[in-house]
Amino acid sequence: MIDKKIFDEVRKTIGKQKVFSEKEYLLTYSYDATALEFQPDLVVFPESEEDIENILKIAYRHKIPVTPRGAGVGYTGGSIPLKGGIVMVFTRMNRILAIDTENFLAVVEPGVVTQHLQEEVEKKGLFYPPDPASLKTSTIGGNVAENAGGLRCYKYGVTGNYVLALDAFLINGEKFKAGSPVIKDVAGYNLKSLLVGSEGTLAVISKITLRLIPLPQHRVSFRVDFNSLQKGAEFINYAIRSNINPSAVEFMDRSSISAVYQYLGLPLDDQLKATVIIELDGNRMDVEERKNKFVQIVQDYDTLCFQAAETSEEQEKLWDIRRNISPALTKLNPEKINEDIVVPTAKIPATVEYINQLAQEYDLVITLFGHFGDGNIHTNLMLNPEKQGEMERAEIALDKIFRHVVAVNGTISGEHGIGITKKPFMKYQFSELEMDLFKRLKQSFDPENLLNPGKILNFE
Numbered sequence: 001m002i003d004k005k006i007f008d009e010v011r012k013t014i015g016k017q018k019v020f021s022e023k024e025y026l027l028t029y030s031y032d033a034t035a036l037e038f039q040p041d042l043v044v045f046p047e048s049e050e051d052i053e054n055i056l057k058i059a060y061r062h063k064i065p066v067t068p069r070g071a072g073v074g075y076t077g078g079s080i081p082l083k084g085g086i087v088m089v090f091t092r093m094n095r096i097l098a099i100d101t102e103n104f105l106a107v108v109e110p111g112v113v114t115q116h117l118q119e120e121v122e123k124k125g126l127f128y129p130p131d132p133a134s135l136k137t138s139t140i141g142g143n144v145a146e147n148a149g150g151l152r153c154y155k156y157g158v159t160g161n162y163v164l165a166l167d168a169f170l171i172n173g174e175k176f177k178a179g180s181p182v183i184k185d186v187a188g189y190n191l192k193s194l195l196v197g198s199e200g201t202l203a204v205i206s207k208i209t210l211r212l213i214p215l216p217q218h219r220v221s222f223r224v225d226f227n228s229l230q231k232g233a234e235f236i237n238y239a240i241r242s243n244i245n246p247s248a249v250e251f252m253d254r255s256s257i258s259a260v261y262q263y264l265g266l267p268l269d270d271q272l273k274a275t276v277i278i279e280l281d282g283n284r285m286d287v288e289e290r291k292n293k294f295v296q297i298v299q300d301y302d303t304l305c306f307q308a309a310e311t312s313e314e315q316e317k318l319w320d321i322r323r324n325i326s327p328a329l330t331k332l333n334p335e336k337i338n339e340d341i342v343v344p345t346a347k348i349p350a351t352v353e354y355i356n357q358l359a360q361e362y363d364l365v366i367t368l369f370g371h372f373g374d375g376n377i378h379t380n381l382m383l384n385p386e387k388q389g390e391m392e393r394a395e396i397a398l399d400k401i402f403r404h405v406v407a408v409n410g411t412i413s414g415e416h417g418i419g420i421t422k423k424p425f426m427k428y429q430f431s432e433l434e435m436d437l438f439k440r441l442k443q444s445f446d447p448e449n450l451l452n453p454g455k456i457l458n459f460e
């Protein structure tokens with residue numbers, strides 16, 4: 001609990017219109033996109049770096065935990081205040097400070113919404129590629145802290161590939177800089193990369209300098225349908241090997257296709273068992289050349305149906321199918337465990353088969369879709385808690401999935417981070433020494449474990 005004296009001190013220091021302890025605020029900032037809920041004692045909305053510094057100094061003096069928060073659409077409980085204390089919400093620090101067309105970079109506050117930045121940058125003929133499916137709501141600060149990925153990672157990489165420099169605060173309110181606004185920088189330890197994906201546990205990020213690239217002039221997308229799950233899964237490596245350099249390689253299994261077709265009111269062919277969506281982008285001539293190559297390789301493969309989407313309207317329609325998976329799945333069963341495992345691409349077919357076997361063995365609905373081009377398999381266990389023993393069976397299956405992923409040299413999280421929900425599985429991927437190194441890193445930034453405590457690692 002934060003006593004009234006501290007509450008008054010924070011209000012007096014940064015202004016009462018930025019500090020709240022009313023029940024509706026504590027409730028609103030107690031959850032994210034998981035089903036977890038932990039209430040803070042205080043919610044603060046910094047509007048400047050000075051506010052951040054002042055809040056942190058007070059919190060540090062009184063040993064109050066602080067949890068940074070963007071839009072709160074994380075999938076692993078990262079922005080939930082597990083130990084109470086202060087939630088520092090960045091939605092009011094949402095200014096794009098510069099779009100520098102000479103040096104190809106943008107400087108933003110952490111609360112800028114991802115799509116807003118993309119739109120502003122594109123108006124100037126530039127491109128910020130990271131595109132998590134949550135981009136209409138997620139913030140750049142949240143994307144950096146989670147090292148968010150998205151649809152275009154196969155070609156363009158993840159958020160971290162675009163972070164040039166960060167301004168940040170230690171838990172005691174001291175400010176520091178990490179990285180430089182240039183593409184190459186090998187001076188000193190790479191603090192910037194350490195902060196990217198640190199889930200708000202090492203430092204509070206107050207300013208972000210991002211790399212921009214020229215906007216591709218032309219795009220074309222394809223839908224390739226298969227009458228077998230395996231054929232679809234095997235097509236991923238086949239397509240990549242053909243050197244068409246796709247910007248997106250997405251996969252959907254039968255259960256995700258059927259959920260989304262039903263949701264959008266589209267007719268569904270009984271034979272359809274898997275769909276791969278591929279996007280090519282670049283300058284027009286280059287895209288045409290790669291398109292012809294792709295059409296050729298598809299003709300040589302055993303497909304059910306193949307369709308090109310060339311106009312922006314056709315492409316929108318096609319990508320709408322992919323984008324609507326998440327809302328469509330909510331209709332399948334009331335609860336969902338949503339994982340974002342990654343395996344080497346050659347292991348995709350075997351992994352898909354293994355998970356399907358588990359679904360049958362444990363009588364579960366498990367849908368598979370996602371960014372298969374980079375091996376990222378969104379694995380959704382769709383659960384009905386009223387079905388006897390379903391939650392217990394799901395836990396056993398999930399444990400087996402994580403063990404399998406690590407055994408084939410994959411990772412337990414490609415995008416969503418560890419937060420609270422994936423902590424129990426860290427031991428499968430990391431040795432005791434590696435976990436200890438993580439702890440020592442955390443302790444060197446935050447010796448008293450006050451910044452977003454209880455995430456990634458356990459200290460108790």
Ligand SMILES: Cc1cc2nc3c(=O)[nH]c(=O)nc-3n(C[C@H](O)[C@H](O)[C@H](O)COP(=O)(O)OP(=O)(O)OC[C@H]3O[C@@H](n4cnc5c(N)ncnc54)[C@H](O)[C@@H]3O)c2cc1C
Pocket residue numbers: 032033067068069070071072073074075077078079090110131132133134137138139140141142143144145146147148149150151199200201203204205206326415416452
């Ligand atoms: C429908 C849906 C689709 C999604 N699709 C994708 C996807 O395609 N790819 C993907 O990668 N993720 C995806 N996500 C997950 C999520 O959107 C991302 O993790 C996103 O980056 C979260 O952004 P946010 O602003 O909501 O951050 P929050 O959830 O508020 O916070 C996330 C983490 O960042 C930390 N943080 C936030 N701001 C700061 C700061 N200024 N300084 C330090 N730490 C900070 C928080 O403490 C927390 O640990 C999806 C989520 C949903 C609900």
